[in-house]
Amino acid sequence: MKIPAEQFARSPEPTLGVEWEVALVDRDTRDLVPRGAELIDLVTAAHPEIHLEKEFLQNTVELVTGICHTVPEAIADLNTSLKAVEEAADKLGVDVWASGGHPFTDFRENPLSDKPSYQEIIARTQYWGKQMLLWGTHVHVGVSHEDRVWPIINALMTKYPHLLAISACSPGWEGLDTGYASNRTMLYQQLPTAGMPYQFRDWAEWQSYMRDQAISGVINHTGSMHFDIRPASKWGTVEVRVSDATSNLRELSAIVALTHCLVVYYDRLIDAAEPLPILQPWHVAENKWRGARYGMDALVITSHETDEAWVKDELAEMVDELSPIARELGCVNELNLIHEIIDGGAGYERQRRLFKESGSWREVVEETCRELRTFRPL
Numbered sequence: 001m002k003i004p005a006e007q008f009a010r011s012p013e014p015t016l017g018v019e020w021e022v023a024l025v026d027r028d029t030r031d032l033v034p035r036g037a038e039l040i041d042l043v044t045a046a047h048p049e050i051h052l053e054k055e056f057l058q059n060t061v062e063l064v065t066g067i068c069h070t071v072p073e074a075i076a077d078l079n080t081s082l083k084a085v086e087e088a089a090d091k092l093g094v095d096v097w098a099s100g101g102h103p104f105t106d107f108r109e110n111p112l113s114d115k116p117s118y119q120e121i122i123a124r125t126q127y128w129g130k131q132m133l134l135w136g137t138h139v140h141v142g143v144s145h146e147d148r149v150w151p152i153i154n155a156l157m158t159k160y161p162h163l164l165a166i167s168a169c170s171p172g173w174e175g176l177d178t179g180y181a182s183n184r185t186m187l188y189q190q191l192p193t194a195g196m197p198y199q200f201r202d203w204a205e206w207q208s209y210m211r212d213q214a215i216s217g218v219i220n221h222t223g224s225m226h227f228d229i230r231p232a233s234k235w236g237t238v239e240v241r242v243s244d245a246t247s248n249l250r251e252l253s254a255i256v257a258l259t260h261c262l263v264v265y266y267d268r269l270i271d272a273a274e275p276l277p278i279l280q281p282w283h284v285a286e287n288k289w290r291g292a293r294y295g296m297d298a299l300v301i302t303s304h305e306t307d308e309a310w311v312k313d314e315l316a317e318m319v320d321e322l323s324p325i326a327r328e329l330g331c332v333n334e335l336n337l338i339h340e341i342i343d344g345g346a347g348y349e350r351q352r353r354l355f356k357e358s359g360s361w362r363e364v365v366e367e368t369c370r371e372l373r374t375f376r377p378l
């Protein structure tokens with residue numbers, strides 16, 4: 001069977017693209033409502049220049065930036081789209097909400113979008129596929145050559161719990177506090193093509209893997225590989241899919257800034273012929289679990305020798321270390337918002353605290369809707 005080898009488009013600059021999944025909720029019950037397609041039609045009619053996509057569920061709308069050069073440019077693009085989405089939501093009498101997972105909805109009452117690949121995923125994955133009431137943030141960063149892609153991805157995986165902790169906002173599920181900062185992370189990896197990427201050594205090994213997936217029919221069933229970090233060959237980017245869908249643009253800007261800076265930092269290590277960090281796969285897996293479970297209070301493994309450090313301390317050090325690159329990339333203010341998350345708490349901490357105070361997940365969704373309106377970008 002002749003399968004063409006996957007070709008990486010290559011990006012001459014470390015450009016940015018961001019995809020942010022938001023959902024629609026009822027103004028009274030705060031449960032999800034399947035009106036995403038209607039909303040997209042309204043926005044497209046009024047603002048044809050705005051890029052929105054249908055997603056896995058009919059309650060979801062994905063906001064997609066154009067190709068951007070800086071974090072402020074990408075966030076301004078999303079802010080414009082969000083305003084248009086909010087205007088359309090008002091016309092429909094619903095509210096816009098964003099988080100990694102809804103804390104009390106029933107998956108059986110949330111219909112899928114009519115995209116054939118989504119129907120195929122459900123047909124293949126059954127119960128676990130039906131559980132995917134989950135929302136994420138995807139950050140694309142341009143990479144100049146395919147030979148750099150897997151060294152950069154393997155290095156980024158050493159920072160998995162850091163990218164997850166500052167975004168984690170899915171502690172509730174089916175009316176329960178799961179005890180996890182990001183229950184989304186644990187659920188999403190149940191899909192057969194999702195979860196941590198294998199530590200491919202080079203582009204040729206990735207091409208061989210993708211050829212195997214095509215021959216075996218895996219890609220035909222699922223549309224693509226849904227790894228936590230993956231090459232987006234069509235665009236010439238590394239796509240980082242670790243983070244929960246943040247509940248506001250302010251914190252989203254910090255996540256995008258950290259991602260942008262890390263990719264450029266590792267790319268420059270390659271230029272300098274310096275080794276990029278990599279951890280044993282079992283350490284990466286443990287760190288992923290610790291980030292999902294403990295969030296900002298995670299103790300993470302930092303070396304082959306199994307040294308450990310608190311993720312908050314690591315994040316503060318990363319901000320300092322990456323600040324020169326952030327100044328070059330025009331996102332130093334957004335990167336510094338990580339200190340705000342360290343001091344004030346991440347989304348899951350706010351949600352959990354309010355649930356303990358009120359005993360109501362409805363109040364949590366109410367407050368999370370308010371965050372979307374009031375936690376504005378810089």
